[in-house]
Amino acid sequence: MKTRPQAAFSDLVSPRFFLCRPALTMSDALILSNTQRGVLTLTLNRPGALNSFTTAMHGELLAALNAAAGDSAVRCVVLTGAGRGFCAGQDLSDPAAAPDLTPGAQPKDLGALVARYYMPLVQRLRTMPVPVVAAVNGVAAGAGANVALACDIVLAGESASFVQAFSKIGLIPDAGGTWLLPRLVGRGKALGLALLGDKLKAAEAERLGLVWQCVPDAELAASAQALGERLAGLPTRALAATRQAMDAASLMSLDQALAAEAQTQGQLGASHDYLEGVSAFFNKRAPVFKDR
Numbered sequence: 001m002k003t004r005p006q007a008a009f010s011d012l013v014s015p016r017f018f019l020c021r022p023a024l025t026m027s028d029a030l031i032l033s034n035t036q037r038g039v040l041t042l043t044l045n046r047p048g049a050l051n052s053f054t055t056a057m058h059g060e061l062l063a064a065l066n067a068a069a070g071d072s073a074v075r076c077v078v079l080t081g082a083g084r085g086f087c088a089g090q091d092l093s094d095p096a097a098a099p100d101l102t103p104g105a106q107p108k109d110l111g112a113l114v115a116r117y118y119m120p121l122v123q124r125l126r127t128m129p130v131p132v133v134a135a136v137n138g139v140a141a142g143a144g145a146n147v148a149l150a151c152d153i154v155l156a157g158e159s160a161s162f163v164q165a166f167s168k169i170g171l172i173p174d175a176g177g178t179w180l181l182p183r184l185v186g187r188g189k190a191l192g193l194a195l196l197g198d199k200l201k202a203a204e205a206e207r208l209g210l211v212w213q214c215v216p217d218a219e220l221a222a223s224a225q226a227l228g229e230r231l232a233g234l235p236t237r238a239l240a241a242t243r244q245a246m247d248a249a250s251l252m253s254l255d256q257a258l259a260a261e262a263q264t265q266g267q268l269g270a271s272h273d274y275l276e277g278v279s280a281f282f283n284k285r286a287p288v289f290k291d292r
């Protein structure tokens with residue numbers, strides 16, 4: 001039997017969520033949800049299959065993210081996994097994706113599956129009106145790794161690892177991997193990771209700049225909550241605009257980026273949070289940001 005350090009996120013998951021959804025029990029829900037002090041923690045909950053994605057889990061995760069996007073009480077989202085893994089990517093046994101191994105059988109349309117499920121998920125993460133933190137509590141493989149890397153800040157427990165598992169089953173990195181990886185670590189390292197599919201440990205991922213910080217496993221849940229609360233206290237609209245501006249600027253000339261910055265600054269300069277930030281600065285008090 002494998003014994004690995006287990007993140008303590010289950011401690012944060014409130015039974016209240018299940019009580020208000022009588023059709024579900026704790027073990028049925030594929031996404032566990034808990035909000036504390038403006039931080040919504042979403043936990044991928046298929047630990048027996050390392051939280052790999054089924055179409056059903058995709059549906060619940062996207063619904064939870066959409067609900068969070070429309071809920072002004074949520075000022076940061078933390079995404080993590082139940083049990084010893086973060087997410088092993090596509091569930092290779094899900095009927096939607098599993099190849100029919102009978103000779104001559106029609107191949108599954110993986111392109112349609114990726115376009116229907118992974119595209120909207122990554123697009124949703126990159127357009128959330130609040131910051132999104134990935135708290136990677138164990139192995140993150142295939143699309144599971146790239147979903148984590150699509151989040152704004154990635155915290156990794158020291159036993160976490162990242163595997164671009166695609167090449168081992170004859171695929172290319174998806175869920176944004178071809179775009180994200182070279183931007184995070186440069187073309188050379190990105191190709192090395194993608195072609196070889198080796199397991200990258202959390203400490204090395206931090207050294208390469210693939211993740212923000214590697215923390216002791218026992219501290220991951222508390223660190224993610226503390227980081228989430230810090231982000232929740234910042235001017236949310238400006239944070240989302242910062243992500244949007246940086247993503248857009250990566251495809252622009254300097255002149256175009258300067259013009260885009262001026263345009264966005266023009267919008268943010270008319271916000272409550274700008275007035276509040278400047279007022280708090282001159283009055284030497286803590287700001288209270290409200291915009292979403």
Ligand code: T3D
Pocket residue numbers: 048049050052088089090091092093096097098110113114139141142143144163165166169171174
């Ligand atoms: O549909 C499409 O294919 C297009 C979309 C593609 C997106 C993708 O994500 S493609 C990449 C899919 N993911 C993988 O190829 C990763 C497969 N898993 C692994 O390589 C390893 O499991 C890990 C490196 C992630 C972890 O290894 P280890 O030794 O810690 O755990 P394990 O013993 O291999 O797995 C534990 C259990 O989870 C095991 O089940 P069992 O034997 O205890 O009943 C294993 O079968 C299951 N599991 C792990 N990954 C998946 C999975 N079951 C279904 N799908 C998985 N991806």
